[in-house]
Amino acid sequence: MVLNRDFVGRTYAPSAPYEVSRVKIKEFAAAIGDNNPLYRDVEAARAAGHPDVVAPPTFPIVFCLPSDALLDPELGLNYAMVVHGEQRFEYQRPIVAGDALVSTSTVTTIRTAGTNELITIRIDVTDADGKLVCTAYNTIIERGGAA
Amino acid sequence: MTATATINYDDVEVGHEIPAADYPVRRINLVMYAGASGDFNPIHWNERFAKTVGLPDVIAHGMFTMAQGGRFITDWVGDPGAVVDYGVRFSSMVVVPDDDKGTLIQVSGTVEKKLEHRRVLVALTVRSGGTRVLSRAQAVVQLA
Numbered sequence: 190m191v192l193n194r195d196f197v198g199r200t201y202a203p204s205a206p207y208e209v210s211r212v213k214i215k216e217f218a219a220a221i222g223d224n225n226p227l228y229r230d231v232e233a234a235r236a237a238g239h240p241d242v243v244a245p246p247t248f249p250i251v252f253c254l255p256s257d258a259l260l261d262p263e264l265g266l267n268y269a270m271v272v273h274g275e276q277r278f279e280y281q282r283p284i285v286a287g288d289a290l291v292s293t294s295t296v297t298t299i300r301t302a303g304t305n306e307l308i309t310i311r312i313d314v315t316d317a318d319g320k321l322v323c324t325a326y327n328t329i330i331e332r333g334g335a336a
Numbered sequence: 337m338t339a340t341a342t343i344n345y346d347d348v349e350v351g352h353e354i355p356a357a358d359y360p361v362r363r364i365n366l367v368m369y370a371g372a373s374g375d376f377n378p379i380h381w382n383e384r385f386a387k388t389v390g391l392p393d394v395i396a397h398g399m400f401t402m403a404q405g406g407r408f409i410t411d412w413v414g415d416p417g418a419v420v421d422y423g424v425r426f427s428s429m430v431v432v433p434d435d436d437k438g439t440l441i442q443v444s445g446t447v448e449k450k451l452e453h454r455r456v457l458v459a460l461t462v463r464s465g466g467t468r469v470l471s472r473a474q475a476v477v478q479l480a
Contacts, residue, residue: 272398
């Protein structure tokens with residue numbers, strides 16, 4: 190379906206805080222096959238200047254998707270036709286175990302490309318002090334949405 | 337950023353090629369990734385379902401492939417906290433057959449630009465089955 194353009198600029202309520210745990214970082218690192226000690230060994234992470242073990246660069250996908258906008262029936266998204274188009278993470282500082290992270294989603298663009306509909310959502314991830322930690326940009330393609 | 341990269345900015349020139357790496361992916365890896373990420377879309381583990389929606393076979397999560405590109409960069413730089421910015425476009429699927437070999441995600445990278453604050457822009461080439469599976473894959477990395 191053609192996506193509802195009224196959604197552009199819409200910002201959703203902040204999420205409940207997501208508590209980043211050492212166990213989840215270790216599980217995620219194992220799932221991507223990555224043996225970097227800074228994902229598992231607190232002493233190694235501290236020796237590298239971090240307060241605790243560090244999360245892999247793509248870790249925020251665990252807690253920031255799917256955003257509320259994509260789940261809103263009024264958007265008109267046919268989820269069966271969805272593929273991931275683009276993804277980006279921009280960091281102000283690394284995510285570490287012990288962080289309590291709040292995600293706030295904003296629909297930035299909706300556009301047509303050929304027969305597809307594309308929606309981009311920006312997710313601002315802030316810590317317990319309200320400081321920006323990471324900005325995620327998520328572009329979803331609805332195949333045939335504009336056909 | 338607090339990060340302790342093992343690569344020194346002064347030792348890196350534009351055009352520097354990071355040694356290529358091959359990352360094997362089998363069905364077990366996709367099952368693990370589904371559990372760890374929370375993405376249980378059956379196209380990533382159920383061949384029967386994947387074929388009913390027109391796919392050739394089970395395909396890897398795009399984010400799994402992106403993670404292999406991330407691993408390539410963090411293996412190079414040492415400290416994952418040195419990755420300041422990382423973005424990709426998903427251009428093709430990584431098809432993962434149900435056998436003991438699976439497939440390979442092949443990653444190579446080049447330093448494209450030297451930036452301010454001792455940072456570099458790295459461009460990645462990520463292929464599987466002879467096809468480029470990520471395009472515009474690039475990262476900004478904080479070097480020592």
